[in-house]
Amino acid sequence: MIIGIPKEIKTHEYRVGIVPSGVIELVKRGHQVLVEEDAGKGSGIGNGEYEEAGGRISDSETIFNESDMLIKVKEPQRSELHLLREDQILYTYLHLAPDPELTKALVERKIIGIAYETIQLADGSLPLLVPMSEVAGRMSVQVGARCLEKEYGGYGVLLGGVPGVERATVTIIGGGVVGINAAKIAVGMGANVIILDTNLKRLAYIDDIFGTSVITLMSNHINIKESIRRADLVIGALLIPGSKTPRVITKEMLLLMKEGSVIVDVSVDQGGCIETTTPTTHDDPTFIVNGVVHYCVANMPGAVPRTSTFALTNSTMPYAYMLADSGVTRDILQNEALIKGINVYKGKVTYKSVAEELNYDYYPFQDVIK
Numbered sequence: 001m002i003i004g005i006p007k008e009i010k011t012h013e014y015r016v017g018i019v020p021s022g023v024i025e026l027v028k029r030g031h032q033v034l035v036e037e038d039a040g041k042g043s044g045i046g047n048g049e050y051e052e053a054g055g056r057i058s059d060s061e062t063i064f065n066e067s068d069m070l071i072k073v074k075e076p077q078r079s080e081l082h083l084l085r086e087d088q089i090l091y092t093y094l095h096l097a098p099d100p101e102l103t104k105a106l107v108e109r110k111i112i113g114i115a116y117e118t119i120q121l122a123d124g125s126l127p128l129l130v131p132m133s134e135v136a137g138r139m140s141v142q143v144g145a146r147c148l149e150k151e152y153g154g155y156g157v158l159l160g161g162v163p164g165v166e167r168a169t170v171t172i173i174g175g176g177v178v179g180i181n182a183a184k185i186a187v188g189m190g191a192n193v194i195i196l197d198t199n200l201k202r203l204a205y206i207d208d209i210f211g212t213s214v215i216t217l218m219s220n221h222i223n224i225k226e227s228i229r230r231a232d233l234v235i236g237a238l239l240i241p242g243s244k245t246p247r248v249i250t251k252e253m254l255l256l257m258k259e260g261s262v263i264v265d266v267s268v269d270q271g272g273c274i275e276t277t278t279p280t281t282h283d284d285p286t287f288i289v290n291g292v293v294h295y296c297v298a299n300m301p302g303a304v305p306r307t308s309t310f311a312l313t314n315s316t317m318p319y320a321y322m323l324a325d326s327g328v329t330r331d332i333l334q335n336e337a338l339i340k341g342i343n344v345y346k347g348k349v350t351y352k353s354v355a356e357e358l359n360y361d362y363y364p365f366q367d368v369i370k
């Protein structure tokens, strides 16, 4: 199979769909890999590294034209749509449900669209979303600590304190992948850490692994109020899959917080868990409401593209190898997780919630594959 890696052209997207080790593996399996010139530049990977791995550096048009499968990071941009070829496999984050225009284009062009975000394991987990939550979770404390500095609007406190001076308190709402990764960094930096979650089993797990270095609390109105009052840094890390995030902190509740304290609302991409959250960008990441600094960047991993590219491709490549070896044929029926990733297949919508959301007929992939 010929596999093409276009350079990402979405604004501020510096990640790339493959790293040299992925090229080596694909070439070893008998495939050809075309990488667009400078595709890896934003992630610190040079053209020569891809060539050494056995890839061929090429231009965008050749890649779209010749590839049987395109591996990307973001959905194709409007200027790329006309380059897609019938029956081409497109393996990337797609987020089709809120994007009727892109869905229409992929259906009309009879693309086989496999979305990272809907590949799902039997236990319901989404393995290709995990690495970005890990990055965002770890980053949340790093950016929060920076925002607590006077220069950035904070009241000038160091998370770990120093001997003879109190440590700061980090309150994390939601103890999932983002929350637990935030906790690791906050504990490592010497802060007092409180984690709230509605899932008692999860709290028990967190208690087991962190022991006395974190306080776990059931997430309810009273505990949230009390723990944001104590906090120097609040991290919004909760998720109710498939739903808008509940706004567990109201504007009025911000008055309980110290002036110059900080909220990093990682859950902003699902609407945010603070009433005052509105999405911001890396160019202008913060704003202040009621004296509280808000950081609400919806694509936090974009700031650390090198780490994010390697983290993402660690998770995406095992599926890419399967797709390259067998194509989208009956052979992949054995892989339930991968089937869940197939959103559109040769003119048909094969992912139920995309079909329902955008008024297409829904065709289970098992029924359309010949």
Ligand SMILES: NC(=O)c1ccc[n+]([C@@H]2O[C@H](COP(=O)([O-])OP(=O)(O)OC[C@H]3O[C@@H](n4cnc5c(N)ncnc54)[C@H](O)[C@@H]3O)[C@@H](O)[C@H]2O)c1
Residues within 6 Å of the ligand: 130, 132, 133, 134, 136, 173, 174, 175, 176, 177, 178, 179, 196, 197, 198, 199, 202, 219, 237, 238, 239, 240, 245, 246, 248, 265, 266, 267, 268, 269, 270, 297, 298, 299, 300, 301
């Ligand atoms: N801004 C970014 O760049 C970025 C990057 C990655 C992930 N995210 C977002 O971060 C959020 C968290 O992602 P995740 O991967 O950790 O999800 P996850 O499913 O692993 O964890 C979510 C946790 O929230 C808990 N929860 C649900 N309702 C709660 C409530 N009312 N109070 C407290 N906890 C509650 C759940 O029990 C679960 O443990 C999501 O909205 C995700 O989209 C944002």
